[in-house]
Amino acid sequence: MSDLTRLTAAELADKIHTGEVSAAETTQAHLDRIAxxxxxxxxxxxxxxxxxxxxxxxxxxxIAAGTAxxxxxxxxxLALKDxxxxxxxxxxxxxxxxxxxxxxYDATVTRRLREAGVPILGKTNMDEFAMGSSTENSAYGPTxxxxxxxxxxxxxxxxxxxxxxxxxxxxxxxxxxxxxxxxPAAVTATVGVKPTYGGVSRYGLVAFSxxxxxxxxxxxxxxxxxxxxxxxxxxxxxxxxxxxAPVPAVVDAARQGARGDLSGxxxxxxxxxxxxxxxxxxxxxxxxxxxxxxxxxxEVVEVSCPNFTYALPAYYLIAPSECxxxxxxxxxxxxxxRVADDGSHSAEEVMSLTREExxxxxxxxxxMLGTYALSSGYYDAYYGSAxxxxxxxxxxxxxxxxxxxxxxxxxTPVTPFKLGEKVDDPLAMYLNDICSIPANLxxxxxxxVPSGLSxxxxxxxxxxxxxxxxxxxxxxxxxAAYEAARGPVLDKLGELEASK
Amino acid sequence: MSNISRDEVxxxxxLARMAVTExxxxxxxxxxxxxxxxxAKVGEVAGDDIPxxxxxxxxxxxxxxxxxxxxxxxxxxxSGAPAAEEGRFRVPRILGxxx
Numbered sequence: 001m002s003d004l005t006r007l008t009a010a011e012l013a014d015k016i017h018t019g020e021v022s023a024a025e026t027t028q029a030h031l032d033r034i035a036x037x038x039x040x041x042x043x044x045x046x047x048x049x050x051x052x053x054x055x056x057x058x059x060x061x062x063i064a065a066g067t068a069x070x071x072x073x074x075x076x077x078l079a080l081k082d083x084x085x086x087x088x089x090x091x092x093x094x095x096x097x098x099x100x101x102x103x104x105y106d107a108t109v110t111r112r113l114r115e116a117g118v119p120i121l122g123k124t125n126m127d128e129f130a131m132g133s134s135t136e137n138s139a140y141g142p143t144x145x146x147x148x149x150x151x152x153x154x155x156x157x158x159x160x161x162x163x164x165x166x167x168x169x170x171x172x173x174x175x176x177x178x179x180x181x182x183x184p185a186a187v188t189a190t191v192g193v194k195p196t197y198g199g200v201s202r203y204g205l206v207a208f209s210x211x212x213x214x215x216x217x218x219x220x221x222x223x224x225x226x227x228x229x230x231x232x233x234x235x236x237x238x239x240x241x242x243x244x245a246p247v248p249a250v251v252d253a254a255r256q257g258a259r260g261d262l263s264g265x266x267x268x269x270x271x272x273x274x275x276x277x278x279x280x281x282x283x284x285x286x287x288x289x290x291x292x293x294x295x296x297x298x299e300v301v302e303v304s305c306p307n308f309t310y311a312l313p314a315y316y317l318i319a320p321s322e323c324x325x326x327x328x329x330x331x332x333x334x335x336x337x338r339v340a341d342d343g344s345h346s347a348e349e350v351m352s353l354t355r356e357e358x359x360x361x362x363x364x365x366x367x368m369l370g371t372y373a374l375s376s377g378y379y380d381a382y383y384g385s386a387x388x389x390x391x392x393x394x395x396x397x398x399x400x401x402x403x404x405x406x407x408x409x410x411x412t413p414v415t416p417f418k419l420g421e422k423v424d425d426p427l428a429m430y431l432n433d434i435c436s437i438p439a440n441l442x443x444x445x446x447x448x449v450p451s452g453l454s455x456x457x458x459x460x461x462x463x464x465x466x467x468x469x470x471x472x473x474x475x476x477x478x479x480a481a482y483e484a485a486r487g488p489v490l491d492k493l494g495e496l497e498a499s500k
Numbered sequence: 501m502s503n504i505s506r507d508e509v510x511x512x513x514x515l516a517r518m519a520v521t522e523x524x525x526x527x528x529x530x531x532x533x534x535x536x537x538x539x540a541k542v543g544e545v546a547g548d549d550i551p552x553x554x555x556x557x558x559x560x561x562x563x564x565x566x567x568x569x570x571x572x573x574x575x576x577x578x579s580g581a582p583a584a585e586e587g588r589f590r591v592p593r594i595l596g597x598x599x
Binding site for chain 2: 101105197198212237243307308315316317349350352364369382385390391394442469
């Protein structure tokens with residue numbers, strides 16, 4: 001039974017659809033695993049055993065009746081980041097301000113998962129409102145990295161990545177505003193994809209920075225991520241920024257890539273993403289990965305994107321500015337926390353006291369930073385300049401993609417650090433996203449795929465692959481080819497201490 | 501040189517409707533000052549000739565068909581309300597006595 005949790009989503013789907021195992025027992029095996037290890041990992045904020053089993057039984061009923069499965073992933077359970085609304089199931093965004101809130105509607109991603117017959121095991125932990133790189137900003141306590149329970153699982157989607165690495169779920173959904181899918185994937189040796197901006201609907205994704213937020217698939221293999229990508233992607237009239245274009249054929253691309261031939265593919269190494277601040281083991285893992293891409297037949301060239309060094313500062317103006325506006329909705333009037341409503345305080349005072357109590361330190365910092373950057377007098381110097389940098393970064397990508405098909409870099413400059421190590425130093429924390437942010441600013445597609453363990457500490461390293469907007473399929477082709485050549489990394493993770 | 505004073509942080513907190521504590525003001529003033537120092541780097545390359553980008557996908561006036569479809573019921577819309585009364589959100593006093 002328990003080895004069901006060790007299988008990939010593709011393998012599980014095959015077994016379920018051929019009747020070898022039921023969706024219900026597959027879901028139960030993962031629920032059992034969660035019960036066994038999540039006390040230590042804390043990947044989940046809420047487990048919906050009943051809802052998941054009900055969805056699984058519906059898939060089993062379809063199969064017993066001879067009806068074709070609702071999707072290639074029907075019956076394969078999944079962990080959903082707690083920033084996507086689930087009707088009648090708690091959605092907190094890792095914030096006290098939404099504790100106990102039961103959304104009255106499903107996000108489009110949630111609805112598509114349900115329609116595809118994917119049982120939702122529960123909601124995963126995250127940095128509050130997706131602001132952070134460690135999950136330490138969750139109001140409900142941090143998630144722990146299965147590779148070392150004393151270390152961060154990445155963030156903001158650390159619950160999703162940890163649930164995969166701890167074999168609590170074969171699939172997960174994350175959201176990526178500046179790296180919140182890719183950085184957690186890198187530090188847990190799992191796969192995470194930020195699709196092209198607009199590729200996956202944002203309807204029901206609680207907004208942090210609307211021009212950057214993008215939901216995407218997470219898995220233990222590139223093929224699994226591709227299968228999930230095709231379930232959740234596609235135009236949605238409920239999201240005005242949803243791209244009305246066909247979903248790239250990412251599953252075909254992953255299968256093609258797995259054959260291990262990258263001849264004809266041009267790969268660019270981003271010159272700016274190395275040097276000071278990068279851990280030696282991360283850089284050596286990256287060099288090995290580049291050599292493997294060459295062995296697979298890819299042509300590798302060095303590419304310069306000089307403005308990428310300005311991406312981090314631009315991001316920390318644009319994202320806080322948008323968040324200061326988006327989080328104005330948490331006004332204690334229509335839903336969520338309300339404090340001090342005792343008749344002696346005005347609505348404005350209740351609002352201020354509620355936001356003071358309901359928001360954590362990082363959210364407050366960013367709301368104030370955004371309020372400052374958007375103030376008249378400072379607007380041009382800060383927000384206005386950041387928007388110009390966004391233009392320059394988009395131009396750098398455009399120039400690079402005239403020369404190459406994909407760009408590669410390390411996903412993060414360092415391996416997972418210790419819990420508590422950077423929590424009081426916002427700037428040090430922000431540096432984790434230095435390589436991942438440009439793709440958000442330009443709206444490109446990007447992936448992190450495991451590239452082994454760093455030689456000095458034995459902790460996971462990720463290879464980032466970046467492709468032009470709407471060319472998500474290139475990520476999967478290159479990612480799957482590299483994955484096949486590199487071999488599994490997560491297998492090197494021993495059984496969790498707690499469950500020994 | 502300091503970018504932002506403790507008083508300015510207090511003003512920002514007021515604008516953002518957050519009743520921050522005195523202790524938070526000290527912490528945030530130092531941290532915001534550091535962050536603003538770092539992000540001011542964008543000014544180095546933001547020339548007058550560069551147009552701003554607000555959004556990765558240039559879209560304007562996106563409409564969906566104007567079709568009647570079910571929305572939230574009144575009960576659903578009020579289901580998360582901190583307080584409701586007679587089918588409406590109940591909120592604390594908005595106007596002062598003298599208004």
